[in-house]
Amino acid sequence: MPPFVVYTLITIASVLAMEFVAWSAHKYLMHGFLWSWHEDHHKPHENDGFFEKNDRFFLVFAVPSFLCYLFGGLYDxxxxxxxxxxxxxxxxxxYFLIHDVYIHxxxxxxxxxxxKYSKAILRAHGAHHAKQEKEDGESFGxxxxxxxxxxxxIKSK
Ligand SMILES: [Zn+2]
Ligand SMILES: [Zn+2]
Known part of the structure; x- marks a missing residue:
């Protein structure tokens, strides 16, 4: 296979794999011991600014990506x-465009x-937000x- 095909496949596989990484991080970490950072994304809050504690996870996920750029760029x-x-x-x-812009x-x-797909995404994430508690969530992807x-x-968000 020509290298650009391999690299394209690696990129696509990484995007797909991230859905599973995000699903498990959401289910086991954010609804686990990191709930204190994720909680405000599940509670109604109107007048306390643009950012949520939950936004810290963007920085968390930027770390593995940064390390990949660093080592991929430095070493052949x-x-x-x-x-x-x-x-x-x-x-x-x-994730930003669908979850933060489109859904929220x-x-x-x-x-x-x-x-049909965009509405299904809305319903699925709406079902996730139907619970304001840490336990017994559904639809983590x-x-x-x-x-x-x-x-x-469509149920309420
Ligand atoms: Zn959640
Ligand atoms: Zn959400």
Whole structure:
């Protein structure tokens, strides 16, 4: 295979793998011992500023991506890591656009996406936010949606 195909595949695989990393981090860390950082994302809060403690996780996920850029850039034998880093960054951008912009409307860039998939994402994450507590959550992923969320009416977020 030509190198650019390999590097493209590494990038795509990293983006996909990040959905599982994010799912497990959300389920086991953010709803686990890091709940104190994630909690304010589940509680209603109106007048306490733009940022949530939960936004710290953007910085947390930036660390592995930074390390991939660093080692991939510095050492020839780790060069493919550069594309893992790019994959993590792409997933971070997708997560930001879908979770923070589209679902939670922190920026009013696109309010209505009218596809079955975008509505299913909204319903699935709405079901996640239906619980304000740490325990017994559902729907911890973002892009991979349980089929049951296709074709139901939208519940409140
Ligand atoms: Zn959560
Ligand atoms: Zn959310």
């Amino acid at each position: 034998q780790y060069f493919p890591l550069l594309f893992v880093g790019i994959g993590i960054s792409i997933y971070g951008l997708i 409307q922190r920026f009013k860039w696109f309010r209505q996406l009218d596809s 973002l892009l991979i949606v349980n089929p049951k969320y296709f074709g139901k009416r």
